[in-house]
Amino acid sequence: MDLWNWLEYGAWGLSALLGLHMAFDWLKTDSTYSEEVLTSSREGEIEALAEQHKAGGAHHG
Amino acid sequence: MADVDITSQTMDGMGPHGTKVGLLRVLGPAHVWALGVGIVLVGEYMGWNFSVGKGGAYAALIACWFAGILYSCVAMIDSEVTSTVASAGGQYTQAKHIIGPLMAFNVGLYLVFAYTMLEAANAITAGYLFSVVASMTGHEGELDQRPFIILVIMFLAWLNYRGVLATLTFNLVITAVAFCAIIVLFLSTSGVLGGGIMDHANLFEGHELPYGWIGVLAAMHFGLWYYLGIEGTTQAAEEVRSPARALPFGTLAGIMTLLIAATLTWYVCSGILPWEYLGDGVDGAVAPLFDAARLSGSTGLVWLLGFGTLFATLASANGCINDASRAWFAMGRDKYLPGWFGAVHPRYRTPYRAIVFLVPIALIFALGAPLDQVITFSILSGLLGYTFMPLNIILFRRKWPLETIKRGYEHPFHPVPAITLLTLCGVTFFAVFLGYGTQLVAMIGFYIVVSLWFHFWRYRFVNRGAQFTMPWPKPRGY
Numbered sequence: 001m002d003l004w005n006w007l008e009y010g011a012w013g014l015s016a017l018l019g020l021h022m023a024f025d026w027l028k029t030d031s032t033y034s035e036e037v038l039t040s041s042r043e044g045e046i047e048a049l050a051e052q053h054k055a056g057g058a059h060h061g
Numbered sequence: 062m063a064d065v066d067i068t069s070q071t072m073d074g075m076g077p078h079g080t081k082v083g084l085l086r087v088l089g090p091a092h093v094w095a096l097g098v099g100i101v102l103v104g105e106y107m108g109w110n111f112s113v114g115k116g117g118a119y120a121a122l123i124a125c126w127f128a129g130i131l132y133s134c135v136a137m138i139d140s141e142v143t144s145t146v147a148s149a150g151g152q153y154t155q156a157k158h159i160i161g162p163l164m165a166f167n168v169g170l171y172l173v174f175a176y177t178m179l180e181a182a183n184a185i186t187a188g189y190l191f192s193v194v195a196s197m198t199g200h201e202g203e204l205d206q207r208p209f210i211i212l213v214i215m216f217l218a219w220l221n222y223r224g225v226l227a228t229l230t231f232n233l234v235i236t237a238v239a240f241c242a243i244i245v246l247f248l249s250t251s252g253v254l255g256g257g258i259m260d261h262a263n264l265f266e267g268h269e270l271p272y273g274w275i276g277v278l279a280a281m282h283f284g285l286w287y288y289l290g291i292e293g294t295t296q297a298a299e300e301v302r303s304p305a306r307a308l309p310f311g312t313l314a315g316i317m318t319l320l321i322a323a324t325l326t327w328y329v330c331s332g333i334l335p336w337e338y339l340g341d342g343v344d345g346a347v348a349p350l351f352d353a354a355r356l357s358g359s360t361g362l363v364w365l366l367g368f369g370t371l372f373a374t375l376a377s378a379n380g381c382i383n384d385a386s387r388a389w390f391a392m393g394r395d396k397y398l399p400g401w402f403g404a405v406h407p408r409y410r411t412p413y414r415a416i417v418f419l420v421p422i423a424l425i426f427a428l429g430a431p432l433d434q435v436i437t438f439s440i441l442s443g444l445l446g447y448t449f450m451p452l453n454i455i456l457f458r459r460k461w462p463l464e465t466i467k468r469g470y471e472h473p474f475h476p477v478p479a480i481t482l483l484t485l486c487g488v489t490f491f492a493v494f495l496g497y498g499t500q501l502v503a504m505i506g507f508y509i510v511v512s513l514w515f516h517f518w519r520y521r522f523v524n525r526g527a528q529f530t531m532p533w534p535k536p537r538g539y
Contacts, residue, residue, distance in 0.1 A: 004200040011208035018219040022417055027221075029406060029413070030082040033082075038404040041394060043299070043530045052258040 084149060085410035086299040087226045093232035093294045093311025096383065097320050099175075099376035100290030103183060105319075107342065108436070111347045112283035114340025115496075116167045116276025119269050121340075123277050124284025125327050127485060134482035135447055137472035138454045140309035143295040144426050147304030148532065149412075150391025151295030151384070152446060157395070159457050162523060164449065166515045169392045171446040172296075172449040175317040175448050176385035177419055178439035179290065180214070181426035183378035185435070189347075210427050217379045218420045223388065224409045225300050230312075232379050236371035237430050240322060242369030244351060247325045250333065250357050254262035258357060259332035268336060268377055277471050279494040282440070287323035289443055290377070292450075296384040297306030305469025313470075329353050382416065384424075385524055389415040396524040397515075399443045437497050441504045442487045444493065448486045451479035460536035 030038070112121040139152075148154045153172055157165035188206030195204040248254045270276060292349050294312040301307040330339055331358050332351040338345040346352045354366035391414030393402025406413040426435055458475055472478060494501055 004198075004199060004204055006194045008205050008208050011212040015208065015211045015215040018215040019420075022219055022222050022413075022420075026413060026417055029408075033407055035404075037081045037407065039394070039400055041083040042080050043154070043235045044393075051066065 066453055070087060070171065082405045082407045084299045084405060084412070085225065086300055086302050088229060088297055088307065089232055090301075090307040090310040090314070090422050090449050092226075092229040092306050093234050093297050094315050094318070095229055095376075096297055096338060096380050097294035097312060098240065098292045099232040099236040099313035100179070100293045100380035101315075101377070101386070102236060102322065103186070103373040104286035104289055105184065105243065105322050105378040106239070106349045106350050106370045107157035109283060109323070109326065110330065110339050111342045112286075112318050112340075113239060114332070114342070115272070115279075115283060116267055116280040117268055117271045118327075118336045118339070120272075120277040120280040121284070121331070122327050124280040125287055127148055127281060127283035127325050127488075129323065131285075131482060131489070132319070134240060134289055134423060134478040135292050135450060136312050136487075137293050138450050138482065139295055139521060140189045140312045140470045141468055141472045142457055143298055143308050143312075144305045145466055147298040147301040147308065148391070149296065149387040149394075152292065152449065153297065153388050155295075155331055155453055155457075156449060157528060158533075159453055159460065160449075161511060162528075163516060164399070166392070166397050166519075167512060168446060168449055169397060170508070170511060171442040171449075172388040173392075173419075175439050175442035175446065176290075176293070176381040176388070177423050178435050178442070180378045180381035180385065180423045181430070182432055182435045183274055183374050183381065183441065184210045184213045184423065184427040185432050187371065187374045187378070187425055190374065194367070195424040205440075207428060210400070212284050213375065214382075214420060214427060217375070217382050217417055218423075220379065221382045221412060221416050222406070224410065224414055225297075225383070225411060226415050228383060230298070236376045237500060239369040239373040239376065242365045243322050243329075243350065246354055246357075246362060246366060246379075247329050249359065249362060250329055250353065261332045264332065264335055265443060271336075272298060275431055276406070277490050278488065280493050281489050282496055284438060285443070285489065287326075288316070290380070291319060292446070293444075296387040299387075326350060332389065333357075335392050356517070382419070385419055386412050386415040387435075389428035395528040396522050397519070400524075437487060437500050437521050438504060441493065441497075443524055444489060445504075445508070447482065448490075451476075451483040451486075454479050458467060460538070461533060462537065465534050465537070494524040507511055 109121070109125070110126045116124075141156050142159070143151065146155050146158055150157075150169065151172065153165055156168040182358060188210035191209040192204040193205050220231060251257050251259055272279070278297035287372065293310065294308060294315060298304050298308060326349075330346070332355050333353045334346055334349060338351055348370050351363075351370050353360040369499045389402055392398045393415065394401075402412075402415050402418065404414045405411065454472075463471060490501070508539055
């Protein structure tokens, strides 16, 4: 066993830790907040400017 | 004209249309530069030299500059459109607003495929680099590359999950180091600082264009590697503080950086390495800049270019995760894909479900597919995306002429860049067909099948009212 064999084990372990951390946080977030809040994002602030300025006839599609 | 000024500096940071949790506007022009150049610069460290194998050193230079023209057009067109469509999803969102849903769906998939495949290719490359370092430092036997490939993807996905500012600041640092390494190598080997080791005349003599002009055409395929991915800057559109200023600035500074880096890379490598060795990216010069550093005899340069190669690889994978997840997120938000993917993390303000979802896909390609196939599918998806851009800008200018919407940047000489880009895309498609005809046909077949699926099934779920939210006036002629 040389240094690189230890590094192989270290890389496996660290990958697992990072993956578990993301999975744990993901599940915690999904159970803490409602789906409505989590998926409330809409396109960028340009629309906010439109609302602010009450731009009329601005939408298409 | 709508009473909207997206160049406003005082209206930032508002949540539109009832947004409770949205992406965070924290990035500046330097982050945009780091995102674009970071994705691309690995192409200078490896890959571009296949163009030398296709047609010799001069063919590689011609391909480098023609591809440079192609990407300058891409950067200019992208800068104009995205400075008005400042939303996550980049070209997907542009297509949605300017052309229509089917084009948008296809462009969204081009983006996700191009970036996820490139991420996988970078992870494979990083694993290979670790194995080279292991054998150079006395490790006996074959290093198992898998844990290092997985670690690269997991670490960068974790970084992306935790926040965009840290992710792209990390990219800024490692991309700057990788770019400076190329400059230092050029200064050290060309004779500007100390004695030069360049020998262009002798290395080129007798085989200026070994396969004639058809070789130049074939070299165009790999000429794209010098710049492939600079269009990724647009994915940061919803997270920059000032989209109208930062996106054009970062993108155009990025393409200028790459034009310099690409030309210097060609000059250094073709002046030190014989073209037969340089052009063989599998059994010859896998990492030509690193090889050039080794031939310089300087231990410092070997270390610098070694780190430069690794950093460029990591920066590219990091930017690809950022961009693929934004495109996937934007498609989910509009219900082009399940709306579940359109979620934003309330604390980190990142598209966390899209980031996590794409991790196993990248791992499957990184661990189970050969590098050249992965790269080819990435290039083909990118090329399909570039072909969409000229159509996009021509329709954009026709439907919304300059006086109807204020742009953060107006690109000059329209429609010359659009026509040039379309012509060069046609040439490159032919070049790709020469080498990878089967993959090209398979890829186009795949996109036709998914387009039919979208048209006949998926489109009924699309949130049609909410997907067009830009405060633009009605398009001319409608």
